[in-house]
Amino acid sequence: MSGGSEVDRLIELMAKLPGLGPVSARRAVLTLIRKKALLMGPLAQAMAEVEATVRECAICGNITTHQFCDICRNPKRDQSQLCVLESVADLWAMERGAFFKGRYFVLGGVLSALDGVTPDSLRIPELIEQVVGGDVTEVILALNATIDGQTTAHYIADQLGSTTTVTSLAQGVPIGGELNYLDDGTITAALTARKAF
Amino acid sequence: MSGGSEVDRLIELMAKLPGLGPVSARRAVLTLIRKKALLMGPLAQAMAEVEATVRECAICGNITTHQFCDICRNPKRDQSQLCVLESVADLWAMERGAFFKGRYFVLGGVLSALDGVTPDSLRIPELIEQVVGGDVTEVILALNATIDGQTTAHYIADQLGSTTTVTSLAQGVPIGGELNYLDDGTITAALTARKAF
Numbered sequence: 143m144s145g146g147s148e149v150d151r152l153i154e155l156m157a158k159l160p161g162l163g164p165v166s167a168r169r170a171v172l173t174l175i176r177k178k179a180l181l182m183g184p185l186a187q188a189m190a191e192v193e194a195t196v197r198e199c200a201i202c203g204n205i206t207t208h209q210f211c212d213i214c215r216n217p218k219r220d221q222s223q224l225c226v227l228e229s230v231a232d233l234w235a236m237e238r239g240a241f242f243k244g245r246y247f248v249l250g251g252v253l254s255a256l257d258g259v260t261p262d263s264l265r266i267p268e269l270i271e272q273v274v275g276g277d278v279t280e281v282i283l284a285l286n287a288t289i290d291g292q293t294t295a296h297y298i299a300d301q302l303g304s305t306t307t308v309t310s311l312a313q314g315v316p317i318g319g320e321l322n323y324l325d326d327g328t329i330t331a332a333l334t335a336r337k338a339f
Numbered sequence: 340m341s342g343g344s345e346v347d348r349l350i351e352l353m354a355k356l357p358g359l360g361p362v363s364a365r366r367a368v369l370t371l372i373r374k375k376a377l378l379m380g381p382l383a384q385a386m387a388e389v390e391a392t393v394r395e396c397a398i399c400g401n402i403t404t405h406q407f408c409d410i411c412r413n414p415k416r417d418q419s420q421l422c423v424l425e426s427v428a429d430l431w432a433m434e435r436g437a438f439f440k441g442r443y444f445v446l447g448g449v450l451s452a453l454d455g456v457t458p459d460s461l462r463i464p465e466l467i468e469q470v471v472g473g474d475v476t477e478v479i480l481a482l483n484a485t486i487d488g489q490t491t492a493h494y495i496a497d498q499l500g501s502t503t504t505v506t507s508l509a510q511g512v513p514i515g516g517e518l519n520y521l522d523d524g525t526i527t528a529a530l531t532a533r534k535a536f
Contacts, residue, residue: 146393146402146403146404146405146408146409147404148385148388148389148392148393148404149389149393149402149404151385152382152385152386152388152389155378155381155382155385156382158378159367159370159371159378160363160366160367160370161358161359161363161366161367162358162359162367166357166358168428168431169357169358169428170356170357170358170359171389172402172427172428173356173357174356174386174389174390175389175393175402178390178393181352181355181356182386182389182390183387183390184352185349185352185353185386186383186384186386186387186390187383187387188345188348188349188352189349189371189379189382189383189386190380190383190384190387191345191349192345192346192349192368192371192372192379193371193375193379193380193383195345196343196345196346196372196375205343205346205369205372206343207343207344207345207346208343211343212343230369231365231366231369234365
């Protein structure tokens with residue numbers, strides 16, 4: 143390129159973001175330069191701030207800039223319900239729904255024999271400790287409906303035993319879903335879990 | 340969201356980049372947080388550096404971190420050929436080809452009666468001045484093949500008159516192009532400009 147080495151380096155770094163390739167990184171950098179005061183300055187500052195302060199919430203594993211995240215610090219959240227998730231992205235997806243009012247626990251992954259992910263590398267011991275020693279009356283397993291996700295859910299349910307009620311998300315036809323476009327597994331699950339109309 | 344106000348603000352700013360929406364901005368920020376030391380720190384720094392130093396080259400209008408851009412400062416570039424372009428993005432596209440060895444002149448837009456863009460807002464007087472007072476023997480009009488681009492090309496050619504040779508990019512079938520998928524205008528232009536085989 144020919145914008146000088148600093149500009150080239152910025153383009154190179156931007157191209158490493160998911161969803162951006164070399165072409166869109168160039169376009170993004172040109173936009174940044176055009177909106178220097180309005181966008182580039184604030185973005186550089188926000189990034190530096192987050193880089194300096196961001197960490198894992200000591201309780202739930204969510205991303206936060208304090209010791210404990212906004213949700214864990216919120217006294218209005220129901221302390222009796224604990225929703226177990228694979229990743230922070232899943233937690234954010236749950237929060238967008240704004241329906242769940244309990245607390246979360248982010249595993250940071252799922253068990254995987256192939257990738258060598260064991261219970262100890264997943265904060266599962268911390269989860270058991272929190273549930274056994276706390277006020278939790280219901281653990282909601284909101285893990286992805288993949289093989290690894292469901293294996294992990296079964297393992298956690300086994301470990302928790304009868305210390306608390308363990309539930310999982312319902313499986314079935316998604317809202318707006320058309321049977322014609324659904325896979326056989328989903329249709330079978332929805333049929334098995336059918337209920338009175 | 341629930342990553343704290345700093346993280347939310349970063350997501351909001353990232354979502355303003357072209358090619359990123361709210362969903363991909365969240366994904367990008369999660370990646371940044373995961374790669375804090377390797378990607379987020381360097382990116383914040385590169386952005387702050389470019390923000391502080393970037394400006395328009397005083398000669399050609401390219402983006403640079405010095406008074407004059409790398410191309411204008413390069414004594415090996417042919418001073419007799421001047422390629423006129425609409426935008427810095429077009430200049431970068433020309434440079435990727437690495438075929439043209441002359442200098443550039445970025446107009447910063449094209450004439451547009453609808454948008455009220457006049458010759459004075461486009462650095463056209465500076466272009467004329469450079470050509471008339473300099474060593475330029477050929478002006479290559481590499482403006483986009485749109486109505487506004489071609490109107491601008493005609494205007495510049497008129498203004499330059501006979502002070503120098505004025506050429507423009509060839510129009511025709513793009514490399515790898517299939518006639519079946521080309522528009523009528525391109526086929527007509529390619530037919531009109533046909534040459535001995």
